[in-house]
Amino acid sequence: MSIETRQLRYFVAVAEELHFGRAAIRLNMTQPPLSQAIQSLEDVLGATLFHRTTRQISLTAAGHALLPEAKRLLQQIESLPALSQRAAAGDIGELKLAFVSIADYSVLPPSLQSFRQRHPQVKIELHEATSDVQLQALEKASIDVGLLIPPIPDHLCSIIDYRRLRVEPLILAIAEHRRKRKAATQLQTYKDLPIVLFPRKIAPAFHDRILSCFQQRGLTPEISQEAIQMQTIIALVSADMGIALVPQSVSNLKRPGVYYQNLSDIQAEVEIGAAWRKDNESPVLKAFLNLLEEQ
Amino acid sequence: MSIETRQLRYFVAVAEELHFGRAAIRLNMTQPPLSQAIQSLEDVLGATLFHRTTRQISLTAAGHALLPEAKRLLQQIESLPALSQRAAAGDIGELKLAFVSIADYSVLPPSLQSFRQRHPQVKIELHEATSDVQLQALEKASIDVGLLIPPIPDHLCSIIDYRRLRVEPLILAIAEHRRKRKAATQLQTYKDLPIVLFPRKIAPAFHDRILSCFQQRGLTPEISQEAIQMQTIIALVSADMGIALVPQSVSNLKRPGVYYQNLSDIQAEVEIGAAWRKDNESPVLKAFLNLLEEQ
DNA sequence: TAAAAATACTCCATAGGTATTTTAT
């Protein structure tokens, strides 16, 4: 036998009224079944809760100890519907979000800010990761959503949905003192400088997109250094290790000695989008995707 | 309609098994009523808890949010019998204890120490108070027990029980330099010195007991100063304001310049006892009284 | 097509009601 919330409600009513008859009225029932319910509660607890005479009743020590506990528990149980509904609406919960370092300079900050504002109770778990790591994480469902650079491999298209968020042109990051005078907007101009690049292993699509810009112009640049994060690449440019092609939004990352130059002779763009599992029913995820839709 | 613990138990079982059939077996019941109970729980909560296909079920966001709450609540509800039983045994609860300052040097410390040891969960509320204040407090039931100096007034004898704890001889407290050489054990020896005394208003019984010692010997001492607490009286003796008659145990209160002298020519004693309301059923009080009994 | 949840119905345990007794003031 086990304690039911009904018994706790009855106990609280009797403890507060200190009168079985009045408590029964308050509970919309008659006195005898209330007496029986309290007796059965006392049985289960293994302690008497009331000193009874037919004229007046009072709480025993066990009753005194139980009353605040019972009230607290009842209150918490009554709050469960609200809890469930808020969870179902995506107002509470958790969002595991991964992003490529580029997103850190474009889509991520405004999205995060407005999501936090609308869903302050949602715990957001952020992971910086490359696109292929994110795709693996999505495959094993260890993240809810990834902000990454396409493509989505064919074998994952059946379980993963993707939505484009932003397309940015590539621009040139170059050490200030290497800059040619008078708006040299041609990549060709800098053909003799080595380049800093993402490793092909880590981000093959992005790596190839950049190299193809050079190949289109018949250039075969020397790769002086590889780096995984945008800020490292910019740091290397600033240290005069070479030039780099980066998404336009990275120019928000100001660094002394680094100049960003739009290019006129290449059309290369880089796309960032959101990817998530088709079978992920999380209302928090839905809320996040709705918000991305709006922006 | 309201949530019953039965429904929470069912939910936890299904959420852990992720299978209605197996959960039903675990709960010693059949599957259909379990499905119905979960449905009715979902109705009350206003949220669905499981994504169901006939092949497999999984928790919704609402279910995920509810599961830890439900487990916690069930655990707490299951701990209520233990709580009630400990309260009934006096192992948890509160003891409001008042004591006269004299008790602070005799009965109180050992009693408190062993009670704390046996009932570490009991919260003890200590008040230093004179006997008459304690009796008033007992009358309006604002304390559980008082350590005081008798007598109990007649009009309270019907509602208050009393038990003698200790009887101590009165001894002389005297400034070191006033002490006559060679064991002057007669009160008479010091008849010319003024005395320090409890105010009659505050502790008439104790006041009168002390004065009667002098009167027995035909002495009428000058009262130089009155004080309510033992340590104040001893401080005044040390400041050479006069001599004092104090219970023997007060000699534990060493103070430079104060000498304690047994007296051979008086028989006066002071009694300390415990008083409590007859109608106080508190198991904590019972435990405390049992312990006093032993000592 | 087969495993599992939902539905339909049946039944009985027990929550709750009515009538009465007991008890303490």
Place this chain on the structure above:
DNA sequence: ATAAAATACCTATGGAGTATTTTTA
């Protein structure tokens, strides 16, 4: 004498069982 809790007994709601249907992987 009376108010109030306990007891005895009855009723009926709804929790749980059995049989069957529906669903989807």
